Amino acid sequence: MRIAIDRLAVAYDDRRVIDGLSLTIDPGTIFTLLGPSGCGKTTLLRAIAGFVPVAAGRILFGETDVARLPAHRRNIGMVFQDYALFPDKTVFENVAYGLRARRTDDAAVRRRVGEALDRVGLGAFADRLPAALSGGQRQRVALVRALVIQPDVLLMDEPLSNLDSKLRHQVRETISELQREAGITTVFVTHDQDEALAMSDRIGVMNAGRLEQVGAPAEIYRTPHTAYVADFIGAANILSADLAAPAAAGATVRLAIGGRHVGAVCPQPLPAGPVRIVVRPEDIAMAPADGATDEMLSARVVRRHYLGAKTGYAVTLTDGTRITIDVSGPDHDRFATGDSVAVRIDPSRALAIAP
């Protein structure tokens, strides 16, 4: 089922938290809302679910505008951060709850709940109370409970953030598999960029109630449109530079930085003047100072983190700008703190964006 949000506005006591947001989510895909705490992810999700009233705009599930439909009639599945399992009902009764509300006959309930629990390896736990399960098991029950009713859309609000990192990976896998099997349109909320990159078909990066950029994970990571997105997704160096002449979208430009010129790509048209260069730590090469070429900037190593597969360095340029660089490959740990080095920013990987 396609979800289309059209100029949506949501307000708490007349304060608009979301104002004029539009978004389309393709059927069967998993869409992640990513952003820092307080940016409005939960509010948007709860508006889709029907738990916060919509001040203006439309929310289409397929062709139907559900914006004014009460939550219990939207046929959604919802998974909560705190699992929200009914503590006084067994695992079986929790999962059966939505089917019973739909007046499914007893035999079908038993069969479908049994199958669903078996699918996530919890068939043996049907008679337990939620309190007797681990966090990961609880969230799996919650997931199954939401899916067993075959909802039109699945909504999840930070479902992994109460789990420790190992469980988080396991449950993440379970969610991805079940979502794909059911082919259900899913909106997933998180503030964790790794989670977003790993799980999503598309990501919407939110900032103060607006969608700052929407795109596939690689797109968001490789070509952030704004410094905000670049900074939020993955570690990024954001440097100031000057652009001599206006540039068209897709153009490669040369920018003055620290007395040298470096190349960068413009994903969007840019006027002349101050710009930002965004470059990931792994897209900067580092060489000993004596091997420097014209394209390289002089720098000095101020900090070094050995990380096994790679080494993270912090260096300062001659003008004092600080950059982080990840070096991998053989001898990635060969530089020491205090070394004079030369660094080269890969021009095809560096992005010039509006300041």
Next chain:
Amino acid sequence: MRLDLRSIWVWLSFAMLALLGVFLVYPVANIFLASLGGPGRGEGWAIVFGDPRYLRAIANTLLLGTAVTLAAMGVGVPLAYLTARYDYPGKAIVSILPLVTLVTPEVIVAQTWLMMLGNNGLIRRWLLEHGVVLPSFYGWFGLTTSMTFIYYTYAYIGTLAAIRGFDVQLEEAARSLGSSPVRARLRVLVPVVLPAILASALLIFTLVVGNFALSMILGGRVELLSVKTYQAAVSETTSNPVLQSTLASVSISIVMIVLFAQRWIVSRGRFEIVQGRVARPSRLRGVMALGFAAAASLVVVVSLLPLAAVVAGAFTVSRGPVMRWGQWTTANIDRVLSRSPEPLYNTMTYAGAATAIAIVLSALIGYLIVRRRNAVTPLIDYITALPLALSGTALGIGLIHAFNTGWITLTGTAAIIVLAYVIRRLPFGLRNASSTLYNIPRSLEEASISLGVPPGRTFLKVILPLMAPALAAAAVLTWTTTVAELSTSIIVYSGGRETIPIQIFKLIEGGLMAQASAYGLVLVAVILAPIVVATRIFRIDLFASRA
């Protein structure tokens, strides 16, 4: 906040508001309005403030409130401190004290003191035989003594909860900064615990001001506000509604002022206490231990005395007012159970109805206030706190005046007694209901709704079962307090509708202590039965949401 007129909760809020408006706000407003009414406006206030007897009653009430508060704090606070911080012999029994006061109706306490120290009292006569003449127990002596030994439990419970919630680490931090242990304790503990102590002191003060049973039975010639108000309400000859209302207004005003002070203190006292480690009690030995144990047991003995006395009295032979101590009989109990059991039936019926109504209202109103806030719910919240400011006598006067005639006439019916019970217990039931609701995550409700169950059915299927233990506890507490209710019912009841406390009160006035004891014993049984069932069979923690 908006009012969404499509929401059933908004309509339910309006319905509750209307209900509370008619049955609670109207009687209370009526009291104040009536006090201003009469032929010459403000007549009631002119009478009260022009008559030295009424002025004396007000002054005496304030004086008694102060004296009892100080004395009760003097007993309750040290006892709480000892219990929180030390182990001493017999400590276990001290912990049942809150329960003991809960199950002992005031009218029975009053009766016990009379049987022991009244003009014909057992202890008085025994001392007299040994040449010791006690001062009369009626009056200041009896009032302060009896009230102190009831109300100290509020000081005890309040202080204990505050000390237990206090983080020892704070104290250890102060000590590590170089203060001596005792100074460290006082410097750190006192400011944190003081708000709770002051709050319970003010609560005790309001209870004394509103106290009816002990004031009536043991007051003697000391003129007190609650007694004067009651006499004005029931007197056949000088039935003056304006005067009654004015006296009730005075009492309500005093209590309201004190309650506002209490709220202010509590709100200022919300220190950031991170629940840390609770202090481990240290073991006491030697003379200190014996001293503490002796002091604590004295308190325990005095607290338990009424229960013991009522059992003994119920089975003691009597002729008229004369008790033949040492001669046993079951005649008193027989009489209560077989020849005049109406008070027992009445009590159970009225309290049963009131408990059911109060619990349903508490669950619904609590849910509205906590979970379904709208423009109306804050008003409901305030109104439901109103009964806390009403002494039983004042409420009784409000009810008879409001429902005497007109399109809702309740005077002379059982309904007015049930209504009185419900109003008096509503704030407490509501407190239980809402504190448990705050602990039920909102996401549970949303999970149910998202699974396709509409909000109303979600409340019944998900929220109500989770509230059940707290509601059961509230039901038990409502039952135990309503079956013992006296001060309002004695004003609003009509012939043939006597409850057990009313019957006991009448028998005490007539000096028939053995029969009064028999009713007392039945009353205690009626109180204890659900407590035993709840705590033993259903394992419900009755005090979970007090503190």
